[in-house]
Amino acid sequence: MTLALKVSDVHKTFVLHNQNGIRLPVLAGASLSVAAGECVVLHGRSGSGKSTLLRTLYGNYLTDTGRIEVMHQGQWLDMTQASPRALVNVRRQTIGWVSQFLRVIPRISALEVVMQPMIEQGGERAEARRRAEHLLTRLNVPEHLWQLAPATFSGGEQQRVNIARGFIADYPVLLLDEPTASLDAANRAVVVELIHEAKARGAAIVGIFHDEDVREQVADRLYDIQSRADAWPVMQ
Numbered sequence: 001m002t003l004a005l006k007v008s009d010v011h012k013t014f015v016l017h018n019q020n021g022i023r024l025p026v027l028a029g030a031s032l033s034v035a036a037g038e039c040v041v042l043h044g045r046s047g048s049g050k051s052t053l054l055r056t057l058y059g060n061y062l063t064d065t066g067r068i069e070v071m072h073q074g075q076w077l078d079m080t081q082a083s084p085r086a087l088v089n090v091r092r093q094t095i096g097w098v099s100q101f102l103r104v105i106p107r108i109s110a111l112e113v114v115m116q117p118m119i120e121q122g123g124e125r126a127e128a129r130r131r132a133e134h135l136l137t138r139l140n141v142p143e144h145l146w147q148l149a150p151a152t153f154s155g156g157e158q159q160r161v162n163i164a165r166g167f168i169a170d171y172p173v174l175l176l177d178e179p180t181a182s183l184d185a186a187n188r189a190v191v192v193e194l195i196h197e198a199k200a201r202g203a204a205i206v207g208i209f210h211d212e213d214v215r216e217q218v219a220d221r222l223y224d225i226q227s228r229a230d231a232w233p234v235m236q
């Protein structure tokens with residue numbers, strides 16, 4: 001078993017500075033390891049901290065304590081101590097993020113939006129284009145939309161463009177934040193296939209899936225988040 005991600009004793013408290021400095025303790029000693037080719041699904045009641053943990057793994061939130069080590073270009077790198085420059089490099093080469101929301105870039109065509117992560121990794125344009133077209137076809141994004149900027153696309157079309165963008169590059173680690181939310185059954189099935197293919201090539205995946213059916217199809221194991229808010233009252 002080759003580990004790709006090691007999370008040790010991560011604590012995270014939100015401090016609401018504009019609300020009298022109220023402290024919201026959310027993560028209390030989160031610890032998990034994820035191997036290459038494995039999909040771990042975050043599990044817990046609403047508000048238990050699933051999104052917080054996923055965002056923390058991507059370096060979006062600072063931690064109070066703990067380590068988040070990722071195997072990056074042959075070496076372990078602690079994301080909690082990484083410089084902004086290292087973080088950018090990790091996100092370009094090692095950790096992919098797929099959510100249901102597309103950050104729309106004005107005037108850039110859907111095809112270019114999807115190709116971009118692979119080109120940033122140093123991929124050939126022709127190969128990136130071939131893969132992007134293949135993914136957009138699989139995700140049922142009509143061909144007449146490919147040359148248009150996705151700003152005017154429907155919510156579901158934008159979501160599928162974003163999924164194609166998230167799966168085009170072969171990231172060693174993938175973080176999936178409800179990528180199937182509000183997709184129809186046919187497109188949900190495509191995303192499940194993409195996840196199986198990513199696992200088969202050795203991606204280590206951490207995801208949140210509210211759809212139980214999808215969860216059962218992709219999860220190798222569940223990681224139960226023991227919410228700190230269950231144990232601690234909100235403190236000032």
Ligand SMILES: Nc1ncnc2c1ncn2[C@@H]1O[C@H](COP(=O)(O)OP(=O)(O)OP(=O)(O)O)[C@@H](O)[C@H]1O
Nearest residue numbers: 014015024026044045046047048049050051052053
């Ligand atoms: N940026 C933030 N600032 C302050 N509090 C936050 C922030 N993000 C999340 N929280 C709080 O942290 C707690 C956990 O939220 P989080 O979104 O991680 O839960 P979740 O398990 O993903 O919930 P759901 O299943 O409903 O999406 C909640 O009480 C939420 O209010």
